[in-house]
Amino acid sequence: MISNSSHPVTTQAALTAEDVNVYYGSNLAVRNVFLEIPKNRVVAFIGPSGCGKSTILRCFNRMNDLIPGARVEGKITFKGQNLYAKGIDPVETRRYIGMVFQKPNPFPKTIYENIAFGARINGYQGNMDELVERSLRGAALWDEVKDKLKGSGLALSGGQQQRLCIARAIAVEPEVILMDEPCSALDPISTLRVEELIHELKQQYTIVIVTHNMQQASRVSDLTAFYNAEATETGNKIGYLVEYDQTQTIFHNPTEKATQEYVSGRFG
């Protein structure tokens, strides 16, 4: 089958990856990733465990810097700037490219403080109460927590905690939100609410989401990137990007056989 849309991107790119290789120590973990993430779209990363999708995700806001021994080669471009060029400050980068983690990790502080922290450290000058309300509304959480803003963020349910983490991320007004399996620790109803939220968020933000749930990828994303891993002689796994296309195409009419097998549940 031939796909005509090898360059599915028609709008402006928010992030691009050019020939990205990631090493942990001397082991190559992911190789030769070329990718373009268009603005205000949701891009899903799918693939079996150990294929490097989370690793690539963490390259976009330089969270890999925090892992000892991790090294990134190649070019990641955000708004025309190579994020791995000399003089690029990862701390500043992360304000523009936020992140939501696999397990909800609110700070053990009040709901209000959870939102206010990021704004405060980034020198927010405006009205903090308004920002907290706006962020919580943005994460569809305001109505549930407006009477307990001074209560602990840890007192919320798992799904609420994850939406609090999303609210916390959008409080610093990023342009991109990276989500690393944001629903894997949530029940189906909470998952649904987060997915609805992602639909709304894409009006304002570019979203990259790693997921193991293929229904989720097909429900929330516009584009899907399928990663796979190959084993080397030494037993290490090297991840690579197999196919990247419109989600419709990936799920119904993929070019690669491996993609076809993965999305139809025959392996992975």
Place this chain on the structure above:
Amino acid sequence: MTIDNPQNFGSDRPSEASNFNINLAGRYKLDRIFESLTWIAVAIALLVLATLIIDVLADGLPRLSWDFLNNFPSRKPEQAGLKSALFGTIWVMSVVAAVSFPLGVGAGIFLEEFAGDNWLTRIIEININNLAGVPSIIYGLLGLQVFVRYMEPLTGGRSILSGGFTLALLILPIIIVSTREALRAVPDSLRLAGFALGANRWQVVREHVFPLAIPGILTGTILALSRAIGDTAPLITIGALTFISFLPEGLQSPFTVLPIQVFNWVSRPQREFHDNAAAGIIVLMVVLLLMNATAVFLRNRFQKKAS
């Protein structure tokens, strides 16, 4: 219909069931034997402690009085008191806490949160762990040379400062190690959450990691200070005096401390001085308990604030 043994499930596979020897009675017996052994271990420890405390209380309680606390040492046992030693201990412990807490916690935070994992930090780490095991008298010799002799213009020789510095060195490794343990117990997900919002390391440590680690750090510091308050050898080495009949006037004053005073009284032949020693031990224990209680109180307050 009656069931003789409600737990006799029987087996649908008689041929395979014989491969298992359940032997419940034997397993429960081992369980009980182990329980008794651990109970005996607790009992012996408590018994020894109780014997010590009762013995000391019996000897020392009659001797405890306001005069005993308020008198200076004397050649006559019935007039002797430990005022100078009590004040000396308070002065020295203040110096120890003021020096060791910021240095120890600072070093712990640096090693755990800021320093990378390279050969230099690994060497530092090994050395700190070794230092924690060095006998206290070695620290006394170090203190004698460095604080009493080299730094005499600053410390005033055999002074409260020298003693405090020496004891602070002694407990620094303990505070550093316990600070690192406390920091390591803070989940990494909180650090990542902070970094992902564009915080730098100082902001993450100050706002999220340190507040959660404070209770653990305080516990470690209490244990370390409890060790310092009772340690006698290094102070004898640097020349804390045993007979001081005046109160310290400043950080550079000569001094004595409670364990040295107790040591002095124990080493005298007269029986009355031995009772003084017992009373001195009671005072030392009370001071120690007060210190621990303060720290436990502080820890609980921080724990409430953090959650």
